[in-house]
């Protein structure tokens with residue numbers, strides 16, 4: 359395996375949609391944060407009442423899932439060794455690329471602020487180095503661009519596969535792609551499922567996206583024999 363591509367798909371990250379920008383809960387949060395209502399992310403912990411009539415509301419308004427999952431992925435030994443490339447595909451038609459060297463804010467409110475800034479200026483740079491980039495892009499276009507040689511969708515409804523067998527399959531490919539759902543409830547869209555070569559489950563019951571991510575990365579690290587005393591590959 360040359361590099362693993364991780365995509366958090368259908369991530370529940372979007373700006374507050376127009377139809378609920380006038381709701382008191384949205385206006386109150388915007389006021390508290392000194393922002394306009396069209397500049398803030400939809401967040402169920404603040405906008406629960408406003409979200410009740412939104413289509414597919416059970417899959418929306420959870421940027422914390424992406425935040426936790428990214429912290430898991432970027433902090434993993436696999437990423438530290440330069441063997442991971444991470445993307446977030448948002449349900450609103452954007453894709454965010456995260457430089458593997460990016461140190462994301464640990465505090466959730468600051469993470470939200472960073473993503474809100476991306477909607478206004480799609481590139482975040484520090485010392486001329488791009489740390490995050492947001493583009494309008496469908497999952498299909500991302501796949502066409504990256505050309506992974508294996509696409510695995512992780513889902514609790516997938517085929518049951520043993521961890522060792524799954525790890526061996528993944529590392530036997532040059533540029534495998536793993537897709538994890540970045541939403542709290544419900545199923546993937548048919549569009550997402552259509553791109554998967556294989557849909558697999560790694561545990562008999564549903565797990566959180568960040569737990570699944572940390573497990574799959576760990577399975578791959580073990581299969582690559584990445585461990586203490588054997589980690590002097592690529593980036594420190």
Ligand SMILES: C[S@@+](CC[C@H](N)C(=O)[O-])C[C@H]1O[C@@H](n2cnc3c(N)ncnc32)[C@H](O)[C@@H]1O
Nearest residue numbers: 512513514538539543544559560561564565567
């Ligand atoms: C919280 S789940 C999404 C919603 C899920 N239908 C539920 O109700 O729990 C987040 C993501 O973690 C992954 N996932 C959760 N449980 C899994 C399992 N048992 N095996 C493989 N992937 C799983 C899937 O990618 C899923 O989209």
